[in-house]
Each structure stands twice: as C-alpha cells, then as structure tokens.
Amino acid sequence: xxxxxxxxxxxxxxxxxxxxxxxxxxxxxxxxxxNAEPRVNxxxxxxxxxxxxxxxxxxxxxxxxxxxxxxxxxxxKGSKVEAIDRVARTVAAADGTVAHYDKLVIATGSVPFxxxxxxxxxxxxxTYRDLDDVEKMLAAATPDAKAVVIGGGLLGLEAAAxxxxxxxxxxxxxxxSTLMERQLDPPAAHLLEQEFEKRGIKIRxxxxxxxxxxxxxxxxxxxxxGTELPCSIVVMAVGIRPSTALAKASDITVNRxxxxxxxxxxxxxxxxxxxxxxxxxxxxxxxxxxxxxMARTIAEVLVEKPAAYGGSVMSTKLKVxxxxxxxxxxxxxxxxxxxIVLRDASRGVYKRLVIKDNKIIGVxxxxxxxxxxxxxxxxxxxxxxxxxxxxxxxxxxxAGGPPLDPTAAVAALPPDAEICGCNGICKxxxxxxxxxxxxxxxxxxxxxxxxxxxCGSCTGLVEKLLVLSLGEKYQANAVQPMCKCTDLGHGDxxxxxxxxxxxxxxxxxxxxxxxxxxxxxxxxxxxNYYLIAEWPGEYEDxxxxxxxxxxxxxxxxxDGTYSVVPRMWGGMTxxxxxxxxxxxxxxxxxxxxxxxxGQRIDLLGVKKxxxxxxxxxxxxxxxxxxxxxxxxLRTVKTCVGSEWCRFGTQDSTGLGIKLEKFMWGxxxxxKVKLAVSxxxxxxxxxTCKDIGVICVDSGYDIHFAGAAGLDIKGTELLCHVDxxxxxIEVIAALTQLxxxxxxxxxxxxxxxxxxxxxxxxxNIVENVEKRRNYFxxxxxxxxxLQVDPWAERVSGKHAHEFLPMRSxxxxxxxx
Amino acid sequence: xxxxxxxxxxxxxxxxxxxxxxxxxxxxxxxTADSRVFAxxxxxxxxxxxxxxxxxxxxxxxxxxxxxxxxxxAGEVRGPDQGCxxxxxxxxxxxxxxxxxxxxxRKAA
Ligand code: SRM
Ligand SMILES: Cc1cc2nc3c(=O)[nH]c(=O)nc-3n(C[C@H](O)[C@H](O)[C@H](O)COP(=O)(O)OP(=O)(O)OC[C@H]3O[C@@H](n4cnc5c(N)ncnc54)[C@H](O)[C@@H]3O)c2cc1C
Ligand code: SF4
Ligand code: FES
Numbered sequence: 001x002x003x004x005x006x007x008x009x010x011x012x013x014x015x016x017x018x019x020x021x022x023x024x025x026x027x028x029x030x031x032x033x034x035n036a037e038p039r040v041n042x043x044x045x046x047x048x049x050x051x052x053x054x055x056x057x058x059x060x061x062x063x064x065x066x067x068x069x070x071x072x073x074x075x076x077k078g079s080k081v082e083a084i085d086r087v088a089r090t091v092a093a094a095d096g097t098v099a100h101y102d103k104l105v106i107a108t109g110s111v112p113f114x115x116x117x118x119x120x121x122x123x124x125x126x127t128y129r130d131l132d133d134v135e136k137m138l139a140a141a142t143p144d145a146k147a148v149v150i151g152g153g154l155l156g157l158e159a160a161a162x163x164x165x166x167x168x169x170x171x172x173x174x175x176x177s178t179l180m181e182r183q184l185d186p187p188a189a190h191l192l193e194q195e196f197e198k199r200g201i202k203i204r205x206x207x208x209x210x211x212x213x214x215x216x217x218x219x220x221x222x223x224x225x226g227t228e229l230p231c232s233i234v235v236m237a238v239g240i241r242p243s244t245a246l247a248k249a250s251d252i253t254v255n256r257x258x259x260x261x262x263x264x265x266x267x268x269x270x271x272x273x274x275x276x277x278x279x280x281x282x283x284x285x286x287x288x289x290x291x292x293x294m295a296r297t298i299a300e301v302l303v304e305k306p307a308a309y310g311g312s313v314m315s316t317k318l319k320v321x322x323x324x325x326x327x328x329x330x331x332x333x334x335x336x337x338x339x340i341v342l343r344d345a346s347r348g349v350y351k352r353l354v355i356k357d358n359k360i361i362g363v364x365x366x367x368x369x370x371x372x373x374x375x376x377x378x379x380x381x382x383x384x385x386x387x388x389x390x391x392x393x394x395x396x397x398x399a400g401g402p403p404l405d406p407t408a409a410v411a412a413l414p415p416d417a418e419i420c421g422c423n424g425i426c427k428x429x430x431x432x433x434x435x436x437x438x439x440x441x442x443x444x445x446x447x448x449x450x451x452x453x454x455c456g457s458c459t460g461l462v463e464k465l466l467v468l469s470l471g472e473k474y475q476a477n478a479v480q481p482m483c484k485c486t487d488l489g490h491g492d493x494x495x496x497x498x499x500x501x502x503x504x505x506x507x508x509x510x511x512x513x514x515x516x517x518x519x520x521x522x523x524x525x526x527x528n529y530y531l532i533a534e535w536p537g538e539y540e541d542x543x544x545x546x547x548x549x550x551x552x553x554x555x556x557x558x559d560g561t562y563s564v565v566p567r568m569w570g571g572m573t574x575x576x577x578x579x580x581x582x583x584x585x586x587x588x589x590x591x592x593x594x595x596x597x598g599q600r601i602d603l604l605g606v607k608k609x610x611x612x613x614x615x616x617x618x619x620x621x622x623x624x625x626x627x628x629x630x631x632x633l634r635t636v637k638t639c640v641g642s643e644w645c646r647f648g649t650q651d652s653t654g655l656g657i658k659l660e661k662f663m664w665g666x667x668x669x670x671k672v673k674l675a676v677s678x679x680x681x682x683x684x685x686x687t688c689k690d691i692g693v694i695c696v697d698s699g700y701d702i703h704f705a706g707a708a709g710l711d712i713k714g715t716e717l718l719c720h721v722d723x724x725x726x727x728i729e730v731i732a733a734l735t736q737l738x739x740x741x742x743x744x745x746x747x748x749x750x751x752x753x754x755x756x757x758x759x760x761x762x763n764i765v766e767n768v769e770k771r772r773n774y775f776x777x778x779x780x781x782x783x784x785l786q787v788d789p790w791a792e793r794v795s796g797k798h799a800h801e802f803l804p805m806r807s808x809x810x811x812x813x814x815x
Numbered sequence: 816x817x818x819x820x821x822x823x824x825x826x827x828x829x830x831x832x833x834x835x836x837x838x839x840x841x842x843x844x845x846x847t848a849d850s851r852v853f854a855x856x857x858x859x860x861x862x863x864x865x866x867x868x869x870x871x872x873x874x875x876x877x878x879x880x881x882x883x884x885x886x887x888x889a890g891e892v893r894g895p896d897q898g899c900x901x902x903x904x905x906x907x908x909x910x911x912x913x914x915x916x917x918x919x920x921r922k923a924a
Binding site: 516517518519520521524525543544545546547548549556558560800804805806807808809 | 821822826827828829830831833834835836837838841844848849862864865868869870871872873877879880882884919920
C-alpha cells in the first residue's frame with residue numbers, strides 16, 4: 001500500500017516539493033493537502049502585478065485543478081488544520097476533515113504582522129499576503145480614493161505602486177529613515193524614494209503610526225506627531241512572522257520558526273517543516289529561493305535519498321514596473337570592509353559593492369541592474385576579485401575586454417552562472433534544456449526548467465539565452481502582439497485599459513507607447529471596442545475606428561453597394577412587415593431579396609445614398625437594424641416550439657424573441673449568434689451556435705461555444721436552469737464575461753478554449769454572486785447601447801457618410 | 816492648371832474621407848489625423864473596392880473589401896501586394912479644397 005503524505009498549507013514551497021517528489025517517485029505516496037485558502041496553488045510573488053492590473057489571477061495559477069487531478073492529489077480547499085495528533089498520526093481541520101499520515105509536512109508560511117494600534121480591527125485595514133487581501137484592496141481602489149500603506153519595505157512599496165496604478169492617492173508611512181533599509185543602503189533608498197515621489201506616491205519616513213481613525217470603518221490614520229492622513233484603506237505591510245501556532249500546540253519544537261535539521265525534520269522524525277514557517281540553523285527565510293532548495297531536500301529525503309540543506313544567501317529585486325533595483329548579500333558598514341561605489345546622477349544610476357577579504361559580500365544596484373547576477377555569482381562562489389578590482393564596478397562589460405552589448409554579455413557568462421535567483425537555475429541548465437528538448441519560447445523554458453517562472457525578473461536574461469541558442473528562429477514575443485503598432489497583446493491592452501483608467505484612443509496610444517501615430521485598421525477597431533466595453537456611457541465611440549459596415553450600419557458588397565437586413569425577432573415576421581419590405585424593394589429598385597441563413601430577409605444592392613431613406617421606411621413599419629454587419633448580437637434563431645409543434649416542450653420562439661429583444665444592440669468582441677430549440681430534435685441548430693438553448697421538459701439546457709463557420713464544433717453544456725428568467729440571466733452574464741475577456745475578433749468558442757471551460761463555469765454557474773454582477777453589468781451597458789442606429793441616422797447622425805461631398809454629374813463646357 | 820473648389824477641409828472627417836462624384840468615376844478625398852488632405856480615384860487596384868470607405872491610418876488607407884493598404888500620397892500599394900491607385904492633385908486655399916478642373920470634366924473655375 002502507498003504511504004500517506006499529508007501537507008498542511010498549499011503555498012509555493014510545497015507546490016515545488018511535490019513536483020520534485022513526483023519526478024523522483026510518482027507512485028510512492030498518496031498525497032493529501034490542506035489549504036486554508038479556498039483555492040488552488042498560485043504564484044504569490046505575482047500578487048503585485050494582479051493588484052496593479054498587469055496580470056489576472058488566472059495568469060498566476062501554478063497548479064490548477066487539473067494538475068491535482070492528474071497527479072492524484074487530494075486538495076482540501078478552504079480547510080484549515082487546527083490540530084495534529086502525533087500519537088494517532090492524524091491531522092484534523094476546522095471543517096471536520098481528518099487525515100491520517102505516515103509523513104507530515106508543515107508548510108504554513110507566515111502570518112502578516114499587524115501593529116496593535118487603536119483602530120487596527122476596523123474594516124478597511126488590510127494586510128498583504130494572499131489573493132483575498134488583493135481583492136479587498138481592489139474593492140477599495142476606486143479612483144481618487146485615498147490609501148495609506150504602513151511599511152516602506154518590499155511588500156509595502158509593491159502595494160503602493162499597485163494601488164497608484166489603480167488610480168488611488170497613495171501615501172507610504174515608514175518608521176525608519178530610509179525605504180527598504182533591510183535591502184538597500186541609504187543612497188539607493190534615496191533614489192528609490194525620488195522615483196516613487198515622481199510617480200505621485202507620497203513617502204513619509206521616520207513616521208510612527210499613532211492610531212487608525214474611524215468609528216465603523218477606516219477614515220484616516222494618525223501619526224505620532226499628530227498629523228492626520230485621511231484615507232479609506234490602510235494596508236499594513238510591516239513584516240511577517242512564521243506561522244507556528246499549529247506546531248507549538250502539538251509540542252513540536254519552535255523557536256522563532258519551527259526548528260528543523262539539515263533534512264528539514266522537526267523533533268518528530270516523521271514531521272517536516274518547509275518554507276517560511278521553518279527555522280534552519282537559526283535563520284528564518286522570507287524569499288522563495290531558499291524555500292525551493294528546502295523543497296528539493298525534503299522531496300529527496302522522502303524518497304530516502306541522502307540530502308541535506310545547507311542554508312542560502314539571497315538576492316532581491318523589487319517588482320515594480322519601471323523601477324530597476326537589485327540587492328544581495330550583506331552591505332552593512334563595518335570596520336573590516338571596503339566598498340566600491342559608482343554614481344551617475346544624470347542617468348539615475350547607483351552601484352555599490354561591499355568587499356571583505358578581497359571577496360564581494362554585498363551588492364546594491366539601482367537604475368541599471370543587468371550586472372546583478374554577474375556580481376552575485378562572484379559573491380556566492382566567494383571569488384577573489386583583487387586582480388580586476390579597478391574595473392569591477394563597471395560590470396562584466398569591462399571585465400578584461402571591450403564593452404559588450406547585453407546579449408554578448410549574457411553569452412560571456414560562465415555556464416554555472418546563476419540566471420534565475422528564485423529557482424537557482426544556472427545558465428547551462430537553461431541552454432541544455434533549450435537544445436535537448438527543442439524549446440522555443442519563454443513559456444517552454446518556464447515549463448521545463450522553472451527559470452523565470454517565479455518573480456519573473458530574469459525573463460530578459462532567459463530571452464537572451466533563447467536568442468543565443470536559436471538565433472533567428474526565436475520569436476521574441478511569446479505573446480502575439482495586437483498588430484505592428486505595438487508589442488502588447490490583446491490581453492495586456494485590455495488589462496492596462498482598466499489599470500490605467502484609459503478612456504480614449506489617443507490617451508491609450510500615448511500611455512501604451514504606440515509605435516504609429518494613429519494605429520492601423522487592425523488595432524483601432526479593437527481598441528474602440530475595448531473602450532466601449534470597459535466604460536459604458538462614458539466612452540465616446542470613435543466612428544473613424546470602425547469598419548465601414550459598422551460605420552454605415554449595412555454590409556458593403558463587392559460592387560460598393562450595400563445590403564440591408566432588418567431584425568425579425570426570433571425569426572418571426574408578419575404580413576405587414578413583409579409588405580413593407582416588398583414596398584421598399586420596389587421603391588428603391590433593390591435588385592435582390594434573399595432569405596438568409598439566419599432566419600430573416602436580406603435586401604441586396606442598395607445604393608449608399610439611399611440607405612437612410614430605406615431605413616426610414618423600414619423604421620416606419622416598426623423594424624430596426626438587424627446588425628447583420630456587427631461585432632455584436634446577430635440573430636437568435638428559433639423553432640416553432642410548444643406553440644405549434646407536437647414535440648415542443650417549451651415556448652422556444654417566445655424565449656428566442658425575449659433574448660433578442662434583451663440583447664440587441666450589444667457590442668461584443670466578435671459576432672454572437674444564438675438559437676433556441678424547443679426539444680432535443682434541435683431544429684434551430686442550437687448546438688452549433690455561440691450560445692444555444694435546448695428546451696426540455698424540466699426546463700432549459702444552456703449550451704455555448706459552438707461553431708459552424710470556418711470551423712465546425714458542437715457546443716459544450718454550460719448548465720441547466722428551470723425558468724426562462726434564469727436562462728436569460730445566465731446567457732446575459734455569459735455574454736458579459738465574454739465581452740470583458742474576449743480578444744477582438746475571437747468568437748466565443750475560441751475564447752472559451754483560451755480561458756478554459758472551467759473558469760467560465762465557475763464565474764457563471766457556480767458563483768451566483770459573480771453571475772449576478774456580470775448580469776448587472778450587461779444590463780447597465782445595454783441602457784446605453786439599445787439605440788436603433790438606423791433611426792439615429794434617419795434623423796441626421798453622420799449624414800456626411802451617405803452624401804457625396806460634391807457631385808459633378810455631367811460634362812459642362814464652362815461653369 | 817485651373818482649380819475648382821469642392822468644399823471645406825472641415826467637411827472631411829479627421830482620419831476619414833468623403834467622395835466627389837464625376838462622370839469619370841468617384842474621387843476619394845482623405846484627411847489624415849494631422850489634417851493633411853489627399854485625393855485618389857476611389858478604386859482599389861485589387862478589385863476596384865471603394866477606398867473612400869476604408870479605415871484611414873497614418874498616411875494610408877485600408878481597403879474595405881480585402882484589406883490592402885494603400886498609401887495616400889502616391890496611391891501605391893504597401894506591403895506584399897503590388898499595384899497603384901491613381902492619384903489626384905489637390906490644392907488647399909484658406910481652408911478650402913481644390914481639384915484640377917480637367918479632372919472634374921470642367922473647363923475653368
Ligand atoms: C447573408 C448571409 C448569407 C445568406 O445569404 O444566408 C451571410 C452573409 C455573409 N456572411 Fe455569413 N452570412 C449569413 C449567415 C451565416 C451563418 C449561418 C447562421 O448564422 O446560422 C454562418 C455560420 C455560423 C457562424 O457564424 O458560425 C456564417 C458564417 C460566416 C463567417 C464565418 C465566421 C466564423 O467565425 O467562422 C463569415 C466570415 C467572418 O465573419 O469573418 C461570414 C461573413 C459573411 C459576410 C459578412 C461576408 C463579408 O464579410 O462581407 C457576408 C455578408 C453578406 C451580406 O452583405 O449580407 N459568415 N454566416 C447570412 C446572414 C445571416 C443573417 O441573417 O444575419
Ligand atoms: C505580495 C508578495 C510579493 C512577494 N514577492 C517576492 C519576491 O519578489 N521574491 C521572493 O523571493 N519572495 C517574494 N515574496 C515572498 C514569497 O511569496 C514567500 O516567501 C513564499 O510564498 C512562502 O512560501 P510558503 O510555501 O512557505 O508559504 P505560503 O506561500 O505563504 O503558503 C502558506 C499557505 O498555507 C496556508 N495555511 C497556513 N496555515 C494553515 C493551516 N493551519 N491549515 C491549512 N493551510 C494553512 C496558507 O493559507 C497559505 O496558503 C512575496 C510575498 C508576497 C505576499
Ligand atoms: S458563404 Fe458567406 S461569405 Fe461566403 S460567399 Fe456566401 S455569403 Fe459570402
Ligand atoms: S478591392 Fe481593395 S483590397 Fe480587394
């Protein structure tokens with residue numbers, strides 16, 4: 001029988017440990033994990049980009065549900081272990097779950113420290129540790145709202161930068177006289193402070209918090225010197241403490257952290273401690289690199305390989321976009337050390353090396369950090385630097401030769417130079433993997449070596465290794481850029497629009513550094529859509545960024561004439577409507593009238609200048625634009641259903657009409673077509689539509705992500721609902737999720753494939769509150785979008801589109 | 816050359832175009848983001864698509880039918896495709912756009 005391995009805590013360290021373990025011995029253990037957080041494992045280091053809007057939670061998941069499934073790991077989400085019974089060898093969680101273990105790993109991480117000042121329990125006081133904290137901050141992050149961050153360390157500054165990017169007014173309150181005093185010396189800290197102030201973040205050093213103000217929620221923060229800072233949210237980022245309560249209660253030896261030996265064992269030989277909760281040789285670590293080394297050690301010990309963890313030296317980078325800062329080792333001033341400093345005020349560069357016994361023991365780099373790994377490599381190896389001391393501070397570019405370009409500099413690194421500090425991956429490991437496994441992208445390298453998969457700071461170095469290994473074959477952009485006007489992909493642009501509160505195309509091109517003066521025919525329609533979708537009622541549609549069909553609300557034909565398709569709600573029409581269509585065809589001598597594949601009628605060959613008059617007549621008979629040209633709601637096909645058909649189970653025609661009347665006018669990333677069939681015989685072909693409904697006796701099966709154009713694909717079942725109202729709510733919410741996530745021109749089935757059916761089901765089916773929110777946002781947007789574009793133009797809007805500027809009808813001798 | 820006033824620069828939308836009809840076919844009048852004005856015969860060198868209906872960006876227009884990109888200044892096709900739309904001379908005077916009279920089938924202004 002397999003041995004039972006139980007893990008308490010599902011953070012970064014145990015995630016890594018399991019990967020090693022499964023690599024070494026996939027079938028040795030039956031693994032159960034308890035996670036107090038109600039979710040899978042994600043990259044905690046990347047919370048700041050989620051906070052700032054540069055990434056989403058989905059982007060930072062490291063082990064998704066499918067990973068647990070594939071590896072046979074039982075994960076108890078939202079289940080906090082409260083007791084370990086070392087005699088019975090079981091753990092028990094607050095929710096009543098009990099698990100038996102042969103080996104137990106405690107990986108409870110840290111708890112953020114909260115300063116117990118008056119008011120620290122008020123709603124609005126948050127710490128910064130997990131996704132829930134980020135969500136709390138985002139909920140408070142309305143533009144122009146005020147935030148105070150207590151703590152000017154790594155976490156506090158990342159939080160401040162993120163909240164600022166969300167449009168908040170941010171003040172950082174820091175007890176010490178300089179920022180990040182544990183990683184930076186004062187001159188570098190000063191440069192950092194200037195950079196933050198330049199971004200509009202206020203910094204108050206040497207400031208102690210007296211109390212947090214407010215009755216029922218945070219209203220402000222009072223400093224010891226009496227200053228009051230009004231704010232609606234206080235982020236406490238003042239430090240962390242190893243989370244040891246569980247171990248202590250079970251009589252496991254705890255000092256500052258849970259004490260472990262070189263095999264990461266506690267005083268109970270079957271119980272290990274891993275990660276930030278562990279104390280090894282008197283040191284408690286707070287960065288991932290050492291934790292990953294511990295993780296490897298435990299995995300090896302678990303399969304009975306000889307292994308020992310010997311402690312780590314660490315380096316840090318601050319992950320705030322646009323700030324370059326690197327520090328590693330020890331840089332306190334002392335008698336026995338010398339230092340080499342380089343300052344270049346005009347470029348904002350500062351470099352400092354601390355040297356002891358001719359060896360580098362500390363590095364601080366600001367403004368230009370590319371030599372960080374090179375110095376750190378010498379530091380870790382304890383290399384004697386006496387012979388090139390003079391040029392040392394200039395970095396590897398000057399080390400014994402002419403200056404190198406950045407790629408050549410990476411080429412010159414020794415094979416054992418460390419590239420990825422978080423994961424301890426050296427250069428040769430990456431280049432070997434590239435050549436042996438045929439890797440071609442950053443994502444490949446991440447998947448196979450883990451390099452650049454944690455904090456991401458070394459991505460540039462890894463890219464250079466790809467360039468060196470693959471040359472021309474390497475496509476630098478793992479993300480497909482939107483078009484030649486930018487290097488950003490669609491997803492990046494959508495996130496940055498929200499994060500930077502971008503509300504117009506010119507502003508967007510300015511802030512996201514578009515390479516062309518006004519975009520191109522690929523990006524402009526996409527940007528126009530993203531802005532409409534993001535800022536309903538606020539953004540002013542840019543007509544000139546729309547394709548001609550959406551500009552004149554008809555489909556251009558090969559000869560420059562247009563086709564006109566009025567809505568026929570749910571495919572239903574009447575004698576009066578048909579008569580009006582016939583009259584229009586006669587009156588304007590429209591050459592072709594055709595029944596479309598979408599259950600309505602197309603008038604083909606209309607002259608552009610006749611369009612407003614044609615619409616006026618159709619409007620008069622009660623018809624509106626069918627949007628046959630739109631990246632928006634097209635048709636809702638129906639069958640006759642229970643009204644007439646002997647097999648009909650529900651009123652499919654009626655539901656189709658309701659859906660079309662509720663959803664028309666909506667702009668979407670690509671066209672959206674619906675169908676409702678009255679029974680599983682499916683005469684409306686609902687199972688190849690973007691969204692389809694199959695009526696059954698017990699209600700409505702809602703399908704989505706079908707295709708029957710360039711690709712053919714049957715739909716996926718989203719859920720079953722009992723009532724028409726519930727069906728409409730689910731469908732509108734699903735459409736809204738797609739409106740917010742879809743890339744321009746990406747049909748629903750492609751979007752679903754990209755984001756995963758599971759995430760869509762979670763948002764729309766499982767999480768009722770989220771569904772309601774998506775539904776509410778759809779409904780809100782509709783209040784601005786349900787204006788018949790034909791009626792608008794009949795009454796004169798964009799009249800210039802339909803009229804020549806001037807006509808010279810015939811040859812005249814003289815004017 | 817004689818010139819005929821066909822309308823105000825302001826009548827043409829920025830990053831857009833208007834049409835002047837003549838017996839010899841339509842002429843597309845384009846205005847760029849920085850308000851420069853250009854004119855081309857309104858026929859794409861590919862399959863005759865109406866260039867006036869395209870999306871104007873920088874100093875080019877993308878044809879609405881099959882997305883060829885045509886330079887506004889000289890009418891040349893950009894990118895991998897080959898061909899040229901015919902250019903029409905323009906003149907700006909006091910916020911008005913003028914075209915050569917012979918193009919419009921007129922004798923003189
Ligand atoms: C008129 C119509 C054909 C007909 O005579 O029946 C038609 C006509 C055109 N279709 Fe369609 N499609 C028509 C139903 C369909 C259907 C059937 C349906 O809706 O049930 C499909 C397959 C279902 C689907 O959309 O997946 C269909 C799949 C396409 C595609 C492939 C889309 C895809 O993503 O795979 C295109 C190309 C595109 O959109 O890029 C396309 C594009 C076009 C365009 C817009 C081509 C173009 O870009 O100019 C045609 C415009 C003609 C015009 O001016 O009206 N049409 N087209 C149908 C109008 C339906 C309506 O009432 O609005
Ligand atoms: C915003 C942010 C940015 C960071 N940036 C960097 C960086 O750039 N570089 C770097 O090296 N490090 C960084 N860190 C630190 C890094 O994230 C941590 O060192 C690392 O995540 C610790 O891993 P761990 O597995 O020990 O603990 P964690 O990842 O904290 O995981 C512990 C897990 O255990 C769960 N848990 C606790 N108690 C119980 C219980 N009783 N029962 C069940 N579950 C329990 C917790 O809910 C948590 O999910 C950052 C941290 C944060 C918060
Ligand atoms: S299938 Fe659609 S796109 Fe193709 S010719 Fe027919 S109408 Fe046009
Ligand atoms: S007609 Fe202009 S691109 Fe084909």
